[in-house]
Amino acid sequence: MAKFRRRTCxxxxxxxxxxxxxxxxxxxxxxxxxxxxxxxxxxxxxxLHQQTNHFRxxxxxxxxxxxxxxxxxxxxxxxxxxxxPSKASELNLEELPPLNYYLHVFYYxxxxxxxxxxxxxxxDHPVLEHWDPRIAKNYPQGRHNPPDDIGSSFYPELxxxxxxxxxxxxxxxRQMHSASIGVLALSWYPPDTSDENGEPTDSLxxxxxxxxxxxxxxxxxxxxxxxxRDDQNMYKNVKYIIDKYGSHPAFYRYKTKxxxxxxxxxxxxxxxxxxxxxxxxxxxxxxxSIRNSPYDGLFIAxxxxxxxxxxxxxxxxxxxxxxxxxxxxxxxxxxxxxxSLKFFCDQHNLIFIPSVGPGYIDTSIRxxxxxxxxNRINGKYYEIALSAALQTHPSLVSITSFxxxxxxxxxxxxxxKRTSNTxxxxxxxxxxxxxxxxxxxxxxxxxxxxxxxTLNH
Numbered sequence: 001m002a003k004f005r006r007r008t009c010x011x012x013x014x015x016x017x018x019x020x021x022x023x024x025x026x027x028x029x030x031x032x033x034x035x036x037x038x039x040x041x042x043x044x045x046x047x048l049h050q051q052t053n054h055f056r057x058x059x060x061x062x063x064x065x066x067x068x069x070x071x072x073x074x075x076x077x078x079x080x081x082x083x084x085p086s087k088a089s090e091l092n093l094e095e096l097p098p099l100n101y102y103l104h105v106f107y108y109x110x111x112x113x114x115x116x117x118x119x120x121x122x123x124d125h126p127v128l129e130h131w132d133p134r135i136a137k138n139y140p141q142g143r144h145n146p147p148d149d150i151g152s153s154f155y156p157e158l159x160x161x162x163x164x165x166x167x168x169x170x171x172x173x174r175q176m177h178s179a180s181i182g183v184l185a186l187s188w189y190p191p192d193t194s195d196e197n198g199e200p201t202d203s204l205x206x207x208x209x210x211x212x213x214x215x216x217x218x219x220x221x222x223x224x225x226x227x228x229r230d231d232q233n234m235y236k237n238v239k240y241i242i243d244k245y246g247s248h249p250a251f252y253r254y255k256t257k258x259x260x261x262x263x264x265x266x267x268x269x270x271x272x273x274x275x276x277x278x279x280x281x282x283x284x285x286x287x288x289s290i291r292n293s294p295y296d297g298l299f300i301a302x303x304x305x306x307x308x309x310x311x312x313x314x315x316x317x318x319x320x321x322x323x324x325x326x327x328x329x330x331x332x333x334x335x336x337x338x339x340s341l342k343f344f345c346d347q348h349n350l351i352f353i354p355s356v357g358p359g360y361i362d363t364s365i366r367x368x369x370x371x372x373x374x375n376r377i378n379g380k381y382y383e384i385a386l387s388a389a390l391q392t393h394p395s396l397v398s399i400t401s402f403x404x405x406x407x408x409x410x411x412x413x414x415x416x417k418r419t420s421n422t423x424x425x426x427x428x429x430x431x432x433x434x435x436x437x438x439x440x441x442x443x444x445x446x447x448x449x450x451x452x453x454t455l456n457h
Contacts, residue, residue, distance in 0.1 A: 105183070117162055136368075183218045186220070270302050
């Protein structure tokens with residue numbers, strides 16, 4: 001009897017050991033997750049502080065010894081791991097959801113690689129120095145070295161792609177369509193001009209329009225603060241855009257309350273130009289007035305500080321947007337201020353367009369800017385922002401961004417990648433398409449809610 005009990009105990013112990021080993025093996029296959037967060041500061045905006053670099057191209061210097069879905073680790077000795085795009089992302093148009101043309105996403109076509117551009121563009125972004133030499137000396141300098149070392153905390157499923165690659169553009173349009181996004185707001189510089197780290201991109205517009213039309217998407221323009229932007233050259237550039245691209249079926253027009261269908265132009269860093277100059281362009285009595293002409297449109301100003309409200313009224317803008325994905329970074333990007341901004345816009349017949357983002361991490365090119373990092377919390381941060389935006393009953397909602405990889409605001413697919421000295425962030429434990437799926441979910445919710453409150457109004 002004693003032998004039987006001993007044998008039974010041995011068998012039971014071995015069985016428990018086997019189950020334990022199996023469970024541990026399965027656990028090893030599941031990625032770890034972690035979270036991080038930080039307070040913020042208002043140090044980066046042009047003319048709001050002593051610093052001239054355009055606030056929009058950054059990466060995270062937070063260092064950690066753990067490898068997980070929300071940590072960027074430097075100097076790790078390991079083999080490179082890159083996931084390939086899955087065939088599952090190739091959908092037929094008939095299988096894709098209906099589009100929401102009241103949902104816009106900011107889109108960047110400034111990326112390049114040797115295959116299509118002869119060199120890397122933007123992926124090799126320099127590490128920018130802090131304007132205070134005492135702080136700058138504590139951080140690294142130099143440029144990123146693609147394809148393994150890029151100016152981003154995340155790594156794209158498509159790799160360090162070129163915005164000139166037609167297959168990349170098509171994949172982007174397919175991803176936007178799968179997210180039920182109806183309009184992309186294309187970052188735009190006049191012909192033969194670009195941002196300080198890029199190359200001219202206006203020549204890409206025809207291809208982007210064609211690919212967008214294939215997926216029933218519309219394209220509007222996000223006019224960047226090009227050199228010496230003023231009322232006179234803005235008139236010429238708006239005329240250029242409408243004359244050259246306005247007849248394309250993918251060119252976006254918004255139907256106003258009066259029944260007019262007008263082009264829309266987001267104007268980034270609009271506060272840099274004085275209200276007097278904007279009024280020359282945007283008021284009916286202005287010396288360069290575009291109003292009631294074939295080139296009239298809806299011009300949307302970036303509201304950063306509360307005091308900008310009066311400047312925007314004086315300038316003659318048609319609406320405001322908030323752009324920044326960091327809740328609390330500016331007055332405009334703080335969710336708690338959106339209700340009062342919507343009330344202000346309603347009072348003055350302006351369009352209010354809150355901008356939502358999935359998170360923010362930009363210290364790969366500004367390693368001193370950790371205070372503005374916002375953890376994605378596996379999608380919760382994004383959903384909180386979307387919920388806050390919808391509560392204001394907005395006419396339109398904008399997403400920052402589809403692919404601003406420097407600031408880590410992208411909803412484009414990202415994958416796990418590890419090199420000998422970097423572990424990139426990713427969306428685990430979820431799939432690379434997490435933020436496209438969340439966008440689709442909230443887009444459908446927005447369509448239903450908008451139909452209800454528009455009808456009631």
